[in-house]
Amino acid sequence: MRMKLTNFFKVDPAVGLSKFRISLLRFYYVLMILVLGIDVWTAIFNHMDLWEPMTAVGYSLWATFAVLSIIGLMHPVKMIPIILLNITYKIIWLSIVAYPLWNLNQLEGSDAEGLTKSNFIGFIIDIIIIPWVYVFKNYILVSKKNNM
Secondary structure (H helix, E strand, O other), X not given: OOOOHHHHXXXXXXXXXXXXXXXXXXHHHHHHHHHHHHHHHHHHHHOOOOOOHHHHHHHHHHHHHHHHHHXXXXXXXXXXXXXXXXXXXXXXXXXXXXXXXXXXXXXXOOOOHHHHHHHHHHHHHHHHHOOHHHHHHHHHOOOHHHOO
């Protein structure tokens, strides 16, 4: 029995998302495991000196995203909150670090320049990947009796 292509984009009422959206989420988790995980875990395992506390916080957070993305492969819808955390930290970072430097024409050539590019690209990817209608229905507009 062949599956129609339109069924791939049809929302499954039991899940609230289409198979396409779920596949997109899984693809995103694979990206986080590979792109983020390889860089971060390589840096963690190869680091020799004592960590600067705030640098260690960043690496710990990124490593956590990579580890939790493994669970996201198995349970893509249940792990949407890590993508929301991911986009939120990027919005905050871009707002309080990148924007002020950019506004003062000091971003180019600064230590923040590379992170700004990667955070901005990641922000755009997050916007595309997050199933916004699902998020609003299930995380923002939920009734109080469902919120226990």
